[in-house]
Amino acid sequence: MTQAEKTEQEILKFTVPSCLEYIRPIQVFIGQLAQQLGFCRTRIYDIELIIDEVCSNAIEHGSETPNSGIDLTLMFDSSKLEIHVRDKGKCVQGNWLATGRLDEVSQKMTPDSERGHGIFLAEKLSDSLEILTNPLGGTDVQVVFYFSPSNDS
Amino acid sequence: MTQAEKTEQEILKFTVPSCLEYIRPIQVFIGQLAQQLGFCRTRIYDIELIIDEVCSNAIEHGSETPNSGIDLTLMFDSSKLEIHVRDKGKCVQGNWLATGRLDEVSQKMTPDSERGHGIFLAEKLSDSLEILTNPLGGTDVQVVFYFSPSNDS
Amino acid sequence: MANESMTIRDNADAKIVDVNEDLGSYAAADLRKAIDRLINEASQQIVVNLSQVQHINSTAIGAMVGAAKRLRQNNGDLKVYGLADNLKRTFDLVGASSVLEIYNSESSALAAF
Amino acid sequence: MANESMTIRDNADAKIVDVNEDLGSYAAADLRKAIDRLINEASQQIVVNLSQVQHINSTAIGAMVGAAKRLRQNNGDLKVYGLADNLKRTFDLVGASSVLEIYNSESSALAAF
Ligand SMILES: Nc1ncnc2c1ncn2[C@@H]1O[C@H](COP(=O)(O)OP(=O)(O)O)[C@@H](O)[C@H]1O
Ligand SMILES: Nc1ncnc2c1ncn2[C@@H]1O[C@H](COP(=O)(O)OP(=O)(O)O)[C@@H](O)[C@H]1O
Numbered sequence: 001m002t003q004a005e006k007t008e009q010e011i012l013k014f015t016v017p018s019c020l021e022y023i024r025p026i027q028v029f030i031g032q033l034a035q036q037l038g039f040c041r042t043r044i045y046d047i048e049l050i051i052d053e054v055c056s057n058a059i060e061h062g063s064e065t066p067n068s069g070i071d072l073t074l075m076f077d078s079s080k081l082e083i084h085v086r087d088k089g090k091c092v093q094g095n096w097l098a099t100g101r102l103d104e105v106s107q108k109m110t111p112d113s114e115r116g117h118g119i120f121l122a123e124k125l126s127d128s129l130e131i132l133t134n135p136l137g138g139t140d141v142q143v144v145f146y147f148s149p150s151n152d153s
Numbered sequence: 154m155t156q157a158e159k160t161e162q163e164i165l166k167f168t169v170p171s172c173l174e175y176i177r178p179i180q181v182f183i184g185q186l187a188q189q190l191g192f193c194r195t196r197i198y199d200i201e202l203i204i205d206e207v208c209s210n211a212i213e214h215g216s217e218t219p220n221s222g223i224d225l226t227l228m229f230d231s232s233k234l235e236i237h238v239r240d241k242g243k244c245v246q247g248n249w250l251a252t253g254r255l256d257e258v259s260q261k262m263t264p265d266s267e268r269g270h271g272i273f274l275a276e277k278l279s280d281s282l283e284i285l286t287n288p289l290g291g292t293d294v295q296v297v298f299y300f301s302p303s304n305d306s
Numbered sequence: 307m308a309n310e311s312m313t314i315r316d317n318a319d320a321k322i323v324d325v326n327e328d329l330g331s332y333a334a335a336d337l338r339k340a341i342d343r344l345i346n347e348a349s350q351q352i353v354v355n356l357s358q359v360q361h362i363n364s365t366a367i368g369a370m371v372g373a374a375k376r377l378r379q380n381n382g383d384l385k386v387y388g389l390a391d392n393l394k395r396t397f398d399l400v401g402a403s404s405v406l407e408i409y410n411s412e413s414s415a416l417a418a419f
Numbered sequence: 420m421a422n423e424s425m426t427i428r429d430n431a432d433a434k435i436v437d438v439n440e441d442l443g444s445y446a447a448a449d450l451r452k453a454i455d456r457l458i459n460e461a462s463q464q465i466v467v468n469l470s471q472v473q474h475i476n477s478t479a480i481g482a483m484v485g486a487a488k489r490l491r492q493n494n495g496d497l498k499v500y501g502l503a504d505n506l507k508r509t510f511d512l513v514g515a516s517s518v519l520e521i522y523n524s525e526s527s528a529l530a531a532f
Contacts, residue, residue: 117477270364
């Protein structure tokens with residue numbers, strides 16, 4: 001299976017409890033899939049890193065209890081791999097994580113700040129990052145990785 | 154995370170297209186999880202083998218098209234890991250895969266038969282195997298692996 | 307999943323199939339095709355090198371058992387070598403150890419034709 | 420995820436933390452705790468050996484940056500060594516390479532205190 005053989009979009013879905021322990025299994029799943037799709041090692045490393053950052057956020061900042069759960073959707077076709085991570089939010093009043101706030105997060109980031117690098121990394125290492133408020137009152141983070149000759153090996 | 158730390162049942166769900174390519178990513182996910190739960194290497198090997206056999210069957214014998222999809226549910230608590238694989242069937246009249254037929258499959262099996270070892274292996278290597286017709290007209294295969302001092306390491 | 311996952315070598319009258327990936331259902335189909343091609347090209351002695359294989363399933367074992375049976379009808383055979391412990395256990399469980407000739411090394415497998 | 424995933428060694432005044440597993444979010448919390456414990460026990464010189472680490476995330480890097488800053492307030496420091504290329508790239512991206520002292524070997528990290 002290489003991405004060239006897949007013309008239609010394929011969709012895979014996962015639901016896991018909001019616990020950091022499940023991030024490593026999710027990473028190895030997506031790492032294996034990315035390898036089969038023909039992504040090169042460096043790109044696979046980046047994909048696994050972003051999965052960690054985005055899922056950690058969904059668990060730590062977007063889940064009320066471990067039972068809240070997070071939903072992952074993987075989609076790919078011949079041009080790209082897209083990963084959506086959905087949480088149900090912490091039921092805080094009004095979701096602050098709008099585009100404006102994301103800029104704020106990036107601007108606040110200095111090399112010696114201890115936190116606030118996750119979204120920055122996701123933005124830097126993916127080809128597209130979108131953060132949206134979802135109907136469940138939580139956050140959807142969507143990252144896209146395009147297949148490109150220089151990225152494949 | 155060891156199984157002893159988990160008292161409640163944890164539930165993880167996956168849906169993937171009915172394509173053999175997804176078996177390897179599923180195996181590495183479950184292998185990683187089983188390792189974190191404290192299963193020993195041999196047992197992890199057996200779990201991965203059974204996943205392959207049961208998912209291959211759901212894809213090859215229980216899916217009309219690649220888009221039919223198969224659903225996996227992983228459940229575990231302090232005593233066991235349970236894996237359910239659900240397919241939607243091939244819309245054949247009357248589902249033949251009743252208990253009687255399963256016996257038939259096992260009995261027909263001789264060392265030099267080329268096929269028909271998958272269910273036999275699942276039965277031999279798991280602590281419990283159940284095969285049920287589901288409301289979607291497909292098959293649910295349910296395997297259980299108990300944690301036991303001799304199996305952990 | 308490119309096809310470098312399986313390479314074929316020649317040794318006198320035998321063909322040696324080096325399997326470089328795990329033999330799950332997806333790869334098992336590749337193995338079956340590779341062996342069928344050799345048989346169609348009139349190979350009678352086939353050795354399968356499983357030393358790089360960590361996982362195998364019943365379909366892959368079945369493909370080798372089936373090929374061995376066909377080859378024996380013409381005085382040929384398929385032999386395997388390099389089985390890790392877990393693989394050997396799976397061969398034993400499905401009864402393939404009593405049907406297929408299993409060797410520890412390539413040289414002993416080849417010498418046994 | 421047992422705790423042999425991190426071991427602590429002594430070298431003169433320094434404590435060396437050998438990290439034996441990938442530093443994802445789950446393990447990052449362990450690293451933070453291990454370093455905090457050392458600081459609470461009055462260690463001032465900490466070296467983190469990352470040569471066995473294949474993956475790291477921003478939380479783990481943040482834990483080390485934070486610890487280095489606290490230690491420096493008392494003339495101590497936290498240094499790291501053994502970064503594989505991918506790890507180094509992540510340190511560079513988040514700017515940690517300009518904050519933390521990064522060495523190629525344990526001896527050079529220790530010599531730099
Ligand atoms: N899924 C989410 N739900 C709610 N808030 C989030 C989510 N993801 C990120 N955030 C917010 O964005 C901030 C920046 O995230 P990040 O860059 O990953 O840094 P960190 O998680 O280390 O603070 C977080 O502190 C949090 O307030
Ligand atoms: N999910 C399923 N749906 C329908 N039929 C199935 C399913 N799983 C197994 N079977 C039937 O049981 C038979 C035995 O399965 P198995 O022991 O795995 O051997 P094989 O798949 O090699 O034939 C299959 O040939 C198939 O007819």
